[in-house]
Amino acid sequence: MRRAVFGAMALGGGGIGAMRWYTARRTRARAGRQGARWLTVTINRRPEEVVPDGRLPEPLARLGDTIEVQVREAPGDRGTELGARPVLQAPTGVDQVLARLGGEDPRQAVRRALRESKCLIETGEVLRPEPLGPRRPVPAGRTADLAARRGGEGRP
Incomplete structure (x- = not known):
């Protein structure tokens, strides 16, 4: 009996997840047509x-x-x-x-x-942040530098 109840719950949860995915997909597609x-x-x-x-x-x-x-x-x-x-x-x-x-x-x-x-x-x-001083080149620093360049924040 316990197996049947858990199986029904899993099936219901999967159905709800699939419905949410389908609804979100349709909403994005509709928004894409509108611009x-x-x-x-x-x-x-x-x-x-x-x-x-x-x-x-x-x-x-x-x-x-x-x-x-x-x-x-x-x-x-x-x-x-x-x-x-x-x-x-x-x-x-x-x-x-x-x-x-x-x-x-x-x-x-x-x-x-x-x-x-x-x-x-x-x-x-147009206000721009001041460039940061010298830093040690660590992986997190490289990621921050890349993000700043892509966002346009690190440019003078």
């Missing part, structure tokens, strides 16, 4: 200051027609939400991992442009 998801930053300024006369901030304007942009007031009177998404279909699966490692994922450029736009609008300049 990439919006990447958004909240800027502590009024919408008129974020896009004066309808002109995008320079980091976003550099991307030109490769992105869609939306500007709206943030909920609770907390500034402005500036959102952007790439027009081109982003890679998925293994191609996505390879594109991100190679620095060719279009979402990385949009993220960087949004981050730079926020800094530029709020402070008047």
